[in-house]
Amino acid sequence: MANDQLSNKPSRPMVATDCVIFGFDDKDLKVLLVERGIEPFKGSWALPGGFLREGENTEQGARRELMEETGLKDFFIEQLYTFSDAGRDPRGWVISVVYFSLINRNAMSPEAGDDAERAEWFALDSLPALAFDHAHILEVAVARLKGKLRYQPIGFELLPQEFTLPQLQALYEAVLQVQLDKRNFRKKIMSMELLEIAGKRGGTVGKPATTYRFNKQKYEDLTQKGFNFEV
Amino acid sequence: MANDQLSNKPSRPMVATDCVIFGFDDKDLKVLLVERGIEPFKGSWALPGGFLREGENTEQGARRELMEETGLKDFFIEQLYTFSDAGRDPRGWVISVVYFSLINRNAMSPEAGDDAERAEWFALDSLPALAFDHAHILEVAVARLKGKLRYQPIGFELLPQEFTLPQLQALYEAVLQVQLDKRNFRKKIMSMELLEIAGKRGGTVGKPATTYRFNKQKYEDLTQKGFNFEV
DNA sequence: TATATTTGTGTAAAATAAACACGAAAGCAA
DNA sequence: TTGCTTTCGTGTTTATTTTACACAAATATA
Numbered sequence: 166m167a168n169d170q171l172s173n174k175p176s177r178p179m180v181a182t183d184c185v186i187f188g189f190d191d192k193d194l195k196v197l198l199v200e201r202g203i204e205p206f207k208g209s210w211a212l213p214g215g216f217l218r219e220g221e222n223t224e225q226g227a228r229r230e231l232m233e234e235t236g237l238k239d240f241f242i243e244q245l246y247t248f249s250d251a252g253r254d255p256r257g258w259v260i261s262v263v264y265f266s267l268i269n270r271n272a273m274s275p276e277a278g279d280d281a282e283r284a285e286w287f288a289l290d291s292l293p294a295l296a297f298d299h300a301h302i303l304e305v306a307v308a309r310l311k312g313k314l315r316y317q318p319i320g321f322e323l324l325p326q327e328f329t330l331p332q333l334q335a336l337y338e339a340v341l342q343v344q345l346d347k348r349n350f351r352k353k354i355m356s357m358e359l360l361e362i363a364g365k366r367g368g369t370v371g372k373p374a375t376t377y378r379f380n381k382q383k384y385e386d387l388t389q390k391g392f393n394f395e396v
Numbered sequence: 397m398a399n400d401q402l403s404n405k406p407s408r409p410m411v412a413t414d415c416v417i418f419g420f421d422d423k424d425l426k427v428l429l430v431e432r433g434i435e436p437f438k439g440s441w442a443l444p445g446g447f448l449r450e451g452e453n454t455e456q457g458a459r460r461e462l463m464e465e466t467g468l469k470d471f472f473i474e475q476l477y478t479f480s481d482a483g484r485d486p487r488g489w490v491i492s493v494v495y496f497s498l499i500n501r502n503a504m505s506p507e508a509g510d511d512a513e514r515a516e517w518f519a520l521d522s523l524p525a526l527a528f529d530h531a532h533i534l535e536v537a538v539a540r541l542k543g544k545l546r547y548q549p550i551g552f553e554l555l556p557q558e559f560t561l562p563q564l565q566a567l568y569e570a571v572l573q574v575q576l577d578k579r580n581f582r583k584k585i586m587s588m589e590l591l592e593i594a595g596k597r598g599g600t601v602g603k604p605a606t607t608y609r610f611n612k613q614k615y616e617d618l619t620q621k622g623f624n625f626e627v
Numbered sequence: 628t629a630t631a632t633t634t635g636t637g638t639a640a641a642a643t644a645a646a647c648a649c650g651a652a653a654g655c656a657a
Numbered sequence: 658t659t660g661c662t663t664t665c666g667t668g669t670t671t672a673t674t675t676t677a678c679a680c681a682a683a684t685a686t687a
Contacts, residue, residue, distance in 0.1 A: 175447040177408035180491060216406040219489070222480040247478045247493050249453040258450070260411060260493075262478050331665070348667070349645065371664025372652040562634070579636070580676070602633025603683040634683075643674065652665075657658105 178249070178258040182226040183214030183299070185245065185265040185306035186235065188273075188286060189323040191332060194310075194339050195270075195286040196303065197234065198293070202282050205255045206296030212303070213284070214261065227264035234284060236274035241267045241322040245306055253298045265306045267322035314340050318359065318394050321379040327363040329374035330354065337396060353396060359384050409480070409489040413457040414445030414530070416476065416496040416537035417466065419504075419517060420554040422563060425541075425570050426501075426517040427534065428465065429524070433513050436486045437527030443534070444515070445492065458495035465515060467505035472498045472553040476537055484529045496537045498553035545571050549590065549625050552610040558594040560605035561585065568627060584627060590615050 186197040198210040213234045217226045227242060242264050249260040270286075287293065289307065292300075314320055320336050321328070334350050337343075354360065360377040367373045384394065417428040429441040444465045448457045458473060473495050480491040501517075518524065520538065523531075545551055551567050552559070565581050568574075585591065591608040598604045615625065 175410040175412075176450040178411055178448070179406040180409055180411065181406075217409070217480075219407040220482060222482060223478060223491070224480075244477060246475060247454060249448075249455075249493070251451060251453060260454070262480070262491075329665090346646075347665090348647085351666075353644090367653080369664080370654050370662080372666075374665060560634090577677075578634090579678085582635080584675095598684080600633080601631080601685050603635075605634060628687100630685100630687080632683100632685080634681105636681085637678100639677090641674100641676070643672100645672070646670085647668105650665105650667090653663085655660105655662080657660085 176258075178260045179256075180217045180223075181214055181259055181261045182217055182223050182230065183212040183261050183263045183302065184227050184231050184234070184242075185212055185263065185303060186231065187265065187267050187306075187310060187323065188270040189336055189339065190270060190286075191335065192339065193288045194323075194336075195288050196292075196306075197284055198287055198295070199234070200283040200285070201296060209296040210285075210287075210293045211296035212263075212299045214263075217262075223262040224264065227262075227266075231264075231266055235268060237268055237272065241319060245309060246302075248298060248302060250298070261302075263302055263306070265309065267310075267319055269323060269325050271325045311341060315396050316394060318379065318381075318384055320396075327376040327378055329366055329376055331374055350396075357394065359387075359394075407489075409491045410487075411448045411454075412445055412490055412492045413448055413454050413461065414443040414492050414494045414533065415458050415462050415465070415473075416443055416494065416534060417462065418496065418498050418537075418541060418554065419501040420567055420570065421501060421517075422566060423570065424519045425554075425567075426519050427523075427537075428515055429518055429526070430465070431514040431516070432527055440527040441516075441518075441524045442527035443494075443530045445494075448493075454493040455495065458493075458497075462495075462497055466499060468499055468503065472550060476540060477533075479529060479533060481529070492533075494533055494537070496540065498541075498550055500554060500556050502556050542572060546627050547625060549610065549612075549615055551627075558607040558609055560597055560607055562605055581627075588625065590618075590625075 188195045188197065197213065199213050201207050201209050201211050213230055215226070215230055217223060218229075221229070224242065224244065231240065231242065232238065243266075245263045245265045247260060247262045251258070253259065253261070292303070294300075295303065314337065320333065320340070323336055324332055330351055331347075333354065334345055334347065337350070338345055359380050361380055363376040363378045365373045366376050384392075388394075419426045419428065428444065430444050432438055432440050432442050444461055446457070446461055448454060449460075452460070455473065455475065462471065462473065463469060474497075476494045476496045478491060478493045482489070484490065484492070523534070525531075526534065545568065551564065551571070554567055555563055561582055562578075564585065565576055565578065568581070569576055590611050592611055594607040594609045596604045597607050615623075619625075
């Protein structure tokens with residue numbers, strides 16, 4: 166390692182956390198953005214985020230911000246990447262540890278954001294211009310989400326606790342941007358035996374769909390034994 | 397996002413980069429560790445690393461340290477994770493952005509480390525006690541390596557430019573900790589048509605093996621067209 | 628020149644993935 | 658209440674992929 170840690174005077178960048186919050190509205194994958202109320206980039210849209218507080222690790226910081234933004238307490242969150250290029254923030258040397266989160270929009274309290282800032286959902290194909298390097302960050306996040314969706318059961322995080330198979334399929338189709346065969350999709354999902362029947366969804370036109378719950382416990386048990394989720 | 401970035405006084409942790417450097421010696425996967433010459437954890441083994449310098453992004457910091465450590469200029473490096481738990485470093489609030497690197501040990505200049513510190517390769521099943529939270533970091537790195545090896549052509553980074561199929565297979569077996577069928581392994585690798593014949597390896601007992609080079613350019617072209625590497 | 632060692636090859640069986648069409652259950656309108 | 662529209666749910670056949678498995682060829686060495 167050569168120069169040891171104490172032989173350089175440690176320099177101290179500012180450290181922020183930002184969150185890429187994905188939601189799904191039965192049709193499109195969306196991302197939650199906030200309109201900045203202050204400089205720099207005042208008036209621009211940006212990923213929610215803020216500086217890390219003393220005594221807090223980066224995940225705690227991300228959870229705090231996400232909670233403030235959506236009112237949600239439990240949600241899927243995962244570290245995405247740390248961005249540290251010089252010049253990414255005009256205020257100086259700012260490193261941002263970015264998390265991405267998947268939330269069920271039905272469970273989110275509407276307009277939970279606490280202050281003057283506007284928060285809005287945007288479909289990925291109609292994004293506004295973004296502040297800082299957030300457009301780049303978002304690209305990385307989408308790529309990661311696409312990559313993970315097929316090999317980890319994270320899609321369920323975007324749906325209500327009880328969901329139908331057509332909903333689940335629509336989610337996969339929206340995120341992965343592909344058409345899937347209904348019968349083959351069902352076959353694959355059901356063969357994993359990770360869904361349990363919750364009831365029926367009525368009140369809508371057409372034959373009512375069966376609703377299911379994802380059995381996370383069973384998934385974790387199977388994973389221990391070498392099971393691999395794959396869609 | 398609620399509290400905007402300027403409404404909190406930004407606190408400033410120290411930011412370090414550490415590197416998990418993997419090597420392969422035709423038999424075992426190994427990791428490069430250094431013996432710390434100073435407190436804290438003086439005398440303990442640790443991942444090579446150091447504090448980030450002003451004007452440098454985290455990847456540059458990691459590359460600098462890796463270069464100092466191994467004498468290598470070009471190598472595979474990828475961000476692993478950012479560790480930020482309170483108490484992970486007794487000197488105070490230190491966030492570490494960790495990279496992992498795959499190197500070909502033959503190309504590495506022996507003992508290139510520049511100062512008094514000892515650097516040594518350790519097989520993963522005979523590790524010494526590690527400083528800080530480095531044991532945990534190493535676990536994360538190994539898991540990531542295992543996960544990536546099957547879906548990205550990163551194994552070649554651990555081998556010399558010209559390698560044989562038995563070598564490649566041994567690498568997969570060592571990292572993934574499985575036995576692979578020779579014929580099926582060859583079939584799968586060759587069916588991707590990403591290897592080109594380089595020559596023959598003689599001088600050893602037994603039938604001489606054909607040596608190959610990995611065609612990175614072709615891989616990248618194919619990837620553009622939706623090709624997916626998988627072993 | 629015989630022996631030990633390592634490389635390199637093909638085929639058959641099993642498992643998985645892909646393609647594909649229609650009846651059933653509900654809401655809604657006439 | 659009946660018929661029309663909409664959406665859900667199901668099975669089989671074919672193609673593709675994966676698995677299992679054994680012996681001859683090429684070299685170094687004794």
